[in-house]
Amino acid sequence: MKNISKICWLIALVLIIIILGVLGFGYYKKKTLNIPNPTVTMEIENYGTVKLELYPEFAPEAVKNFITLANNGYYNGVKFHRVVKDFMIQGGDSKGDGTGSPTFADLYNSDDENAKYKYSNGHDATSTSDYNIKGEFIANGYKNNTLNLTEGTLAMARADYTSYSPTLAEQSYNSAGSQFFIMTTNNHTNLDGYYAGFGKVIEGMDVVHNIENVECKAASTDENSDGENSSNQNAEISTPVTDVKISSVTVDTHGVEYGKPDTIEPFNYMKWLYAQYGMDYTE
CATH class of the missing domain: 1.20.5 (Single alpha-helices involved in coiled-coils or other helix-helix interfaces)
Structure with a gap:
């Protein structure tokens, strides 16, 4: 024995x-x-091609995540749902309104409902479980990412729960999933160190600027979507009147296997809110 x-x-x-x-x-x-670093080819319907270089030396988890989702077809058919002139264009949400999150099924390209996955902390997940990745930027204690958010920089979008409570900075920093944005100017240095830049446009910046100049309407008061409150005067004017759709995104890794990203459990804001009033929250 x-x-x-x-x-x-x-x-x-x-x-x-x-x-x-x-x-x-x-x-x-x-x-x-x-x-070479991984190179991205992004085809945008009626606009053209944008090519980007990814920087694993600055944000390896963001790069792993983007490569995996892109080459699994996650971004094909997804919109740029948020466009702010002289700032950035944002996309990567499968729901198309800023509220969506990727799941383990997207990450592993499997819709097997019986598949068992785990977050990087060992907690169980399923194919339908949402996931986030850790924010790789200085404000979150990650010192290796010194990439500034200048024109053409590709960065991970994330939530900002600090608008509800200043105690939720860590939860905000670690809330990135699939959404990304591309900077269109150099005028937002206040974002440096607070968002994970992980790539840069190397061809097609004219395409990005053309998208930046599309006609937009007011977003919903809560999200960037077409809602009943989209006429609210305080809503951000950032939802394209005509959809700007990504036809396909592919990544050439030049033969390097980058693997899957480390995953973390998404913060449940409603559960946190209920707890502030001593109430139990059930989904």
Whole structure:
């Protein structure tokens, strides 16, 4: 029995070494063979092509997440749902209104309802569970991302729960999922260090500026969507009158395997709010 146990342990050890070797070889190839960073080709219906370079050296988890979702087809057919002139264009939400989140089914390209997944903290998840990734920027304690949000920078969008309570900064910082934005000017240095930049436009900035100048209407008072309150005078004028649709997004990793991102459980704002009043929250 002892010999069998030793053999099992040896087999497990060999498998672990092989897996680590495969992943490590991808990074070895990139560092030693001067392989280019991942390049993104984004086709936008009626507008043209935007090419971007991704920067895993600044935000590796954001890059892993974007590559995986893009090459799984998640962004195909998704809109730029929020456009603010002299600021940025934002897309990547499968719901098309700023309220959507990616699920493990999107990340693993599987709709198997019986599949069992886990968040990086070990908590159980299913194929339909939403996930977020950690905010890779200075304000969140991540010092390696020094990329400023200048014109053409690609960055992860996230929620801002601090508008409800200043105690929710950490929850805000770690709320990115699938949504991204592309900066259209250099005039927002106040965002540097507060959002995870992870790439840059290398071709097609004229396409981005054309989208920036589309006619927009008021968003809903709560989200960037067509709601009953879209005529509210205080609503942001940021929802394109005519849909700006992404036909396809593909990423060429030049043979490097970047793997899946670390995942975290999304913050449940309603549960938190109920708890402030000593109430139980049920979905």
